[in-house]
Amino acid sequence: MYNFKYNESLCAFPWIHNYSGPQYDRQLCCTAKPDMPELTGTTEEEYMNSPTMKQIRLDMLEGKKIDACSNCYYREEVGLVSMRENSWNFINARHHYADVSVGKDSLFENGDVSAIYNDLPDGIRTARVKEWQEQEFDRLVENTDEHGHITNKPTYYDIRTIHCNLQCVSCGDTFSSEHINLSKKMGHYTEGFKPNYKYEDNVADEMIQGLKDKRINNLYWAGGEPFMSPLHWRVMEEMLELRKRDEYKEYIDLIKVHYNTNLTKSKWKNKSIPEMLSKYKRLYIEASLDGVYETLEYTRDGAKWKEIEKNWQEYYNSGCDMRITTVLTAPVIFDIDRYLNYWDQYPGLQISIHQYHPYSGPSLSTIFYPDDIIIPAIEYAIKRIERSKTTIASDANGKTIKVLKEYIKQKKENSKWDKMENLIITKDSHEKRDDFHKTTRLSNILKIINKEAYEWYESIPSLRIDTNEI
Amino acid sequence: MTFVVDDNCVNCKHTDCVSVCPVDCFYEGPNMLVINPDECIDCALCLPECPVDAIKADDDADPYWIEMNAKLSYHEGWEMIDEQKPPMEGHEEANKIEDKKHLLEIDFVQL
Numbered sequence: 026m027y028n029f030k031y032n033e034s035l036c037a038f039p040w041i042h043n044y045s046g047p048q049y050d051r052q053l054c055c056t057a058k059p060d061m062p063e064l065t066g067t068t069e070e071e072y073m074n075s076p077t078m079k080q081i082r083l084d085m086l087e088g089k090k091i092d093a094c095s096n097c098y099y100r101e102e103v104g105l106v107s108m109r110e111n112s113w114n115f116i117n118a119r120h121h122y123a124d125v126s127v128g129k130d131s132l133f134e135n136g137d138v139s140a141i142y143n144d145l146p147d148g149i150r151t152a153r154v155k156e157w158q159e160q161e162f163d164r165l166v167e168n169t170d171e172h173g174h175i176t177n178k179p180t181y182y183d184i185r186t187i188h189c190n191l192q193c194v195s196c197g198d199t200f201s202s203e204h205i206n207l208s209k210k211m212g213h214y215t216e217g218f219k220p221n222y223k224y225e226d227n228v229a230d231e232m233i234q235g236l237k238d239k240r241i242n243n244l245y246w247a248g249g250e251p252f253m254s255p256l257h258w259r260v261m262e263e264m265l266e267l268r269k270r271d272e273y274k275e276y277i278d279l280i281k282v283h284y285n286t287n288l289t290k291s292k293w294k295n296k297s298i299p300e301m302l303s304k305y306k307r308l309y310i311e312a313s314l315d316g317v318y319e320t321l322e323y324t325r326d327g328a329k330w331k332e333i334e335k336n337w338q339e340y341y342n343s344g345c346d347m348r349i350t351t352v353l354t355a356p357v358i359f360d361i362d363r364y365l366n367y368w369d370q371y372p373g374l375q376i377s378i379h380q381y382h383p384y385s386g387p388s389l390s391t392i393f394y395p396d397d398i399i400i401p402a403i404e405y406a407i408k409r410i411e412r413s414k415t416t417i418a419s420d421a422n423g424k425t426i427k428v429l430k431e432y433i434k435q436k437k438e439n440s441k442w443d444k445m446e447n448l449i450i451t452k453d454s455h456e457k458r459d460d461f462h463k464t465t466r467l468s469n470i471l472k473i474i475n476k477e478a479y480e481w482y483e484s485i486p487s488l489r490i491d492t493n494e495i
Numbered sequence: 496m497t498f499v500v501d502d503n504c505v506n507c508k509h510t511d512c513v514s515v516c517p518v519d520c521f522y523e524g525p526n527m528l529v530i531n532p533d534e535c536i537d538c539a540l541c542l543p544e545c546p547v548d549a550i551k552a553d554d555d556a557d558p559y560w561i562e563m564n565a566k567l568s569y570h571e572g573w574e575m576i577d578e579q580k581p582p583m584e585g586h587e588e589a590n591k592i593e594d595k596k597h598l599l600e601i602d603f604v605q606l
Binding site: 187188189190202203205206209216217219220222253254255290294295463 | 514515517518533534536537538539540542543544554
């Protein structure tokens with residue numbers, strides 16, 4: 026083994042993680058900057074031992090900062106849990122899950138240990154990450170040569186495919202086949218991405234080999250909509266086939282499978298999806314539901330709340346480990362009572378609330394709304410979240426609330442984010458998009474959920490005249 | 496929701512659509528293709544592929560073609576197609592005809 030020195034800025038993912046994006050793009054992980062266009066469509070071996078990846082491993086081993094990882098560095102600087110820290114969770118499922126549970130061994134069998142990890146106080150979590158790094162470092166680099174070439178294969182796969190039936194307002198044509206169609210309708214281009222099923226078959230073959238080698242310990246399926254992906258079903262069906270064999274049963278049952286779904290699908294080729302998924306032992310499903318009722322139909326354009334509600338019941342009653350994830354966008358903030366009143370029907374249900382970047386996207390962003398409307402709404406939302414019966418207690422959600430409080434503080438001190446031209450540009454862009462909505466328009470939901478915001482929204486044309494005159 | 500092939504496909508059969516369908520839900524008749532609504536997963540990948548805009552979301556489609564797609568995908572002789580092939584001869588001329596309902600051939604000619 027080459028004599029590499031341990032350093033604290035290492036991430037485990039360049040050694041163990043295989044991310045393949047909806048357009049076969051490669052990234053170090055889902056939060057890394059997508060700056061590897063030359064590796065799009067590569068095989069696992071081509072990707073893992075590409076010059077880019079070899080150099081990244083060598084740079085990391087020398088303690089250099091990696092450009093693509095700036096998001097993790099930023100999160101660590103502001104005190105949030107980073108994917109880099111999390112990466113050490115995924116090296117050895119059995120060892121670390123037992124370790125992380127800090128004496129709560131029963132959770133190894135039944136719980137999502139990464140949630141416990143996130144709940145550790147900052148100081149302890151940092152110490153724990155350091156401890157894992159030191160323990161695992163030698164094992165991580167034992168098959169790495171002085172050029173950064175590795176002979177070990179990935180243990181954690183994050184696979185996303187393009188197939189999707191929604192045109193979510195927060196999404197775009199790099200993640201959804203419906204968005205490709207929308208972009209064409211909106212005149213952005215005439216030809217979009219085309220799937221390559223030979224490539225997808227090869228990805229499935231690589232993953233099936235990983236299962237046969239008893240190497241894979243984590244699978245993350247997202248999209249697109251993973252329940253619409255033939256590649257996904259091929260791999261999952263192979264898992265069950267292998268499980269029938271005595272030598273694979275224990276291994277297959279240890280694999281952690283994590284989904285992120287839009288919950289619009291309950292059947293695949295006329296078979297019940299919840300029934301199929303109930304056969305896997307360590308599987309949990311996060312339903313990305315940004316809102317309820319009309320709010321969901323707006324943010325998740327193309328979804329129908331009644332169908333989602335029916336599917337939710339079907340999945341929940343089948344015994345699948347179901348969780349909810351939402352991005353706290355402005356429409357969800359305005360509609361927080363209906364949102365949490367709905368999910369409070371399920372005491373203890375785990376909801377992950379993620380902060381929405383204030384500068385991102387039209388209409389969903391808090392900067393789209395004037396201070397006198399959005400600040401009271403956020404202040405109310407924070408209080409409402411804090412008294413929810415659902416489990417919104419994880420550290421990550423606590424941080425979301427912290428960020429919102431900081432946002433309000435800054436807004437009160439300095440309202441530079443509410444420049445009028447910004448609002449007008451945003452509204453123009455939003456209205457163009459709204460013309461293509463399949464279900465609910467923003468003005469419709471604002472009318473229902475927030476009178477002030479609706480009246481303000483309707484008044485913008487006059488604001489535009491005033492600005493021009495100025 | 497599902498997607499539907501309408502009469503823009505009659506006497507054309509460009510078949511670009513079949514190469515992107517993840518679930519092989521296109522069925523081929525004598526002079527058009529249809530989508531099996533029980534198999535379509537609404538992914539919309541086929542929509543931008545059709546050079547003659549013969550594929551519509553069922554919300555935008557003529558009810559006649561919604562019904563015909565459902566029926567013809569189970570009609571005797573209509574087989575699943577998953578490989579692209581050249582369009583029918585005379586497709587350029589056929590594309591100029593506006594309403595092609597009456598030109599649809601349902602049964603294969605027995606030789």
